[in-house]
Amino acid sequence: MGAWEIGVVLTLVVVVLYLFVRETLPVSVTAMLAAALLMLVPARSWGGGILTPEEGLSGFSSPATVTVLAMFVLSAGIQRSGAMEYISHFLARWAGKGPRRQALTLGAVAGPMSGFVNNTPVVAVMIPVASQLARNSGHHPSSLLMPLSFFAMLGGTLTLIGTSSNLLGNALMPEYGLEQFEFFSFTLVGVVALVVAALYFLTIGMKLVPDRAEGDVVDRFDLKGFMAEFEVPEESPADGKSLRELDLLRGQGLQVIRVFRGVHVIPSPRSSLRVRSKDVLLVQGSRERLEDLPEKTGLRSLAELEHGLKDETVEEADEREEEERVVTAELVLAPGSPLEDQTLSQSVFRDRFDALVLAVRHGDRVAIGPLADTRLKAGDVLLVQGHPDAIERLENAADFYLTRARERTDFRKDKIAVALGILTLVVLTAALGWTSIVAAALGGAVAMVLTGCLRIEEFIDAVHWNIILLLAGIIPLGIALGKSGAAGLLATGLVGVGGHLPPLLFLIVVFAATGLITEVISNNAAVVLLLPVAVTAAVGLGLDGRPFALAVMLASSTSMLTPVGYQTNTMIYAPGNYRFSDFMRVGGPLNLLIFVTVPFVIAWLFPLR
Numbered sequence: 001m002g003a004w005e006i007g008v009v010l011t012l013v014v015v016v017l018y019l020f021v022r023e024t025l026p027v028s029v030t031a032m033l034a035a036a037l038l039m040l041v042p043a044r045s046w047g048g049g050i051l052t053p054e055e056g057l058s059g060f061s062s063p064a065t066v067t068v069l070a071m072f073v074l075s076a077g078i079q080r081s082g083a084m085e086y087i088s089h090f091l092a093r094w095a096g097k098g099p100r101r102q103a104l105t106l107g108a109v110a111g112p113m114s115g116f117v118n119n120t121p122v123v124a125v126m127i128p129v130a131s132q133l134a135r136n137s138g139h140h141p142s143s144l145l146m147p148l149s150f151f152a153m154l155g156g157t158l159t160l161i162g163t164s165s166n167l168l169g170n171a172l173m174p175e176y177g178l179e180q181f182e183f184f185s186f187t188l189v190g191v192v193a194l195v196v197a198a199l200y201f202l203t204i205g206m207k208l209v210p211d212r213a214e215g216d217v218v219d220r221f222d223l224k225g226f227m228a229e230f231e232v233p234e235e236s237p238a239d240g241k242s243l244r245e246l247d248l249l250r251g252q253g254l255q256v257i258r259v260f261r262g263v264h265v266i267p268s269p270r271s272s273l274r275v276r277s278k279d280v281l282l283v284q285g286s287r288e289r290l291e292d293l294p295e296k297t298g299l300r301s302l303a304e305l306e307h308g309l310k311d312e313t314v315e316e317a318d319e320r321e322e323e324e325r326v327v328t329a330e331l332v333l334a335p336g337s338p339l340e341d342q343t344l345s346q347s348v349f350r351d352r353f354d355a356l357v358l359a360v361r362h363g364d365r366v367a368i369g370p371l372a373d374t375r376l377k378a379g380d381v382l383l384v385q386g387h388p389d390a391i392e393r394l395e396n397a398a399d400f401y402l403t404r405a406r407e408r409t410d411f412r413k414d415k416i417a418v419a420l421g422i423l424t425l426v427v428l429t430a431a432l433g434w435t436s437i438v439a440a441a442l443g444g445a446v447a448m449v450l451t452g453c454l455r456i457e458e459f460i461d462a463v464h465w466n467i468i469l470l471l472a473g474i475i476p477l478g479i480a481l482g483k484s485g486a487a488g489l490l491a492t493g494l495v496g497v498g499g500h501l502p503p504l505l506f507l508i509v510v511f512a513a514t515g516l517i518t519e520v521i522s523n524n525a526a527v528v529l530l531l532p533v534a535v536t537a538a539v540g541l542g543l544d545g546r547p548f549a550l551a552v553m554l555a556s557s558t559s560m561l562t563p564v565g566y567q568t569n570t571m572i573y574a575p576g577n578y579r580f581s582d583f584m585r586v587g588g589p590l591n592l593l594i595f596v597t598v599p600f601v602i603a604w605l606f607p608l609r
Helices: 003-022 027-040 063-081 083-092 099-114 119-136 142-155 164-176 187-208 217-221 287-297 314-318 349-353 388-397 413-431 437-450 456-462 465-484 486-498 503-517 523-540 545-555 567-573 580-605
Strands: 227-231 254-261 264-267 280-285 300-304 327-333 356-362 365-368 381-386 400-402
Touching: 003 027, 003 465, 003 486, 003 523, 027 465, 063 083, 063 119, 063 164, 063 413, 063 437, 063 456, 063 465, 083 099, 083 119, 083 413, 099 119, 099 142, 099 187, 119 142, 119 400, 119 567, 142 187, 142 567, 142 580, 164 465, 164 523, 164 545, 187 545, 187 580, 227 287, 254 287, 254 356, 280 287, 287 300, 327 388, 349 356, 349 388, 381 388, 413 437, 437 456, 465 486, 465 523, 486 503, 486 523, 503 523, 503 545, 503 580, 523 545, 545 580
Parallel strands: none
Antiparallel strands: 227 280, 227 300, 254 264, 254 280, 327 381, 327 400, 356 365, 356 381
């Protein structure tokens, strides 16, 4: 241990935190960069880099990383069978008409399910179910989506495989001489967290959840005034010219959404299409460009669209004439999608999916007009136009999900029992100690392919590689904190604070601090950075490090104050038409209740001394 090594590691921690918060680089790239630097920067107190190559690459072979990879595949197998959708629709029949009962019913599904299956697909499947429940009872999706996200989030505290941060923290514990947790070691803690959430929403919580109207598609995407219809008059100079010759291209700040030709509709026309007399063009662009269009092209402006595109589902589109089979759908980009952090131009979106992006909504901001340089983020809502088959391919291939309910026909319903059986076998073998969690999960992932629950290409697509790279890069940083002595130095300062507090109050402080820090960085990063410090400080105070490790692990799944603190919050932000402050108003009191109650249960299960 030396001052040089401590200084390098702490400086790197500060830089990594800054890049995580600012998202200057994708978080996975930042983590990999940190691992590389730890191997490259020489140590003065020992030979070679601060980390050896074996230590720097240990994240790739970590049981936590491999288990998380396998759990992504297991979740995909359950999802492709249709089991989650079947269960959610079945229980939705018992949800009644009141938002309070509906929220608790959704929680009864999402919470326990998220203890065994990744909560991202759980929430993705249940968003349209919750939205339809709300509409059927005369409410808006916002009344149910936030409770859904919170229940799914807390469900991850039920088991060791509930979240990647649980697995990651458990993998780090031997580094500090701590015995690892078993599969159901802290299930009671998760049960208490879910009960607290249920009581909260049963009493004051639902009074705080906003019931905010969605508005039509024009309102949600602020399209009014940015889309207009133009007719090609007889003997117009535009007659016979291509869209390229008329400069009706995205590069000129305009794009033609549809061409109405008699009884036919040409959706997403190519730039080579030649317009004819009496054609009607639906054009998108800035107000100024639309106003100048008649003079520059010879087109005749019709009335400005007051209601934009018809907000139709795939079922409604199927009832139209074959030549008019074009649908406008809202799709949400799920965390871990291969399109995340790519621009529409880089992804070759239109050619790749045969669909046109009309607008992109990121939180409260809406991008309209030329969208080629628009960078996609998890939780973005895309207004997409195309054939129903194209929309379905887009949803399946790019980890998008629809915001409205749709009956899918591509589920492998004959595999529901097989998929659930594989997951059950994984849980039992790991929980009973017949084999390690990583072996059970990996075996289950392979079984999903061998039994036909997943195709091999779906196996590969199911893995959120950005999460895997994040884990592989961030684990070495946790090792460096311990090896260099940086964790010990930080813990010394924490001991100065904790030494004046009762052990239980110190545990509450650690739990709350982790939960708050997770609002600005990923839960995995919070575990890697805080677990070494919390455990070292606890040991320095003569306390058992295990309950403090568990506090850090579980607190990283209590990010309810912002829409960006946890992936499920990001997913429901735009579909619920929420405001940033809604999460603080609803999540703040629940966070406070969790911060106070859960540490008591941890201390009861795992004595602090």
